[in-house]
Amino acid sequence: MEEVxxxxxxxxxxxxxxxxxxxxxxxxxxxxxxxxxxTFSLLVKRAPLSCGYRPDYVGFEIPNEFVVGYCLDYNDTFRDLDHICVISETGKQKYKQ
Structure with missing residues (x-):
């Protein structure tokens, strides 16, 4: 790690x-x-288990929901979406492994 x-x-x-x-x-x-x-993060989740860390730069703050799309996946599904959205409970059940 001498490179840094x-x-x-x-x-x-x-x-x-x-x-x-x-x-x-x-x-x-x-x-x-x-x-x-x-640090930069595209998304920062408002999670109750958060340790309180906040990146120096943030794209969007989101609710404590499971999001998919734009390379974020659920069981290797939905990462090819060109947008980010919340996966519903019905979707989680349908694509669970």
Whole structure:
């Protein structure tokens, strides 16, 4: 990870749910002393189990719902949609594995 030493680093994430994964990544990368370390997430979920982490840059804040589309999938389905939407309970049942 010497590649990040003294570099400007931007972590780009599709969705932040609880925030625990991205916090762990930030902690790991910080050990290598980047010049700056910023985060961006297309979506930030208002999740009750959130650790409170908020990226530096946010595309959209969404409710605590399961979303699919635009490369976000449910059991390898719906990632080819050209939009993001909430999957209904009926959809979850239909596409469960």
């Amino acid at each position: 030493r003294s570099k400007h680093v931007l972590i780009v994430e599709d969705i932040v749910d609880t925030g625990r994964s991205i916090q762990s990544l930030i902690q790991t990368l910080s050990q290598y002393n980047p010049a700056t370390l910023k």
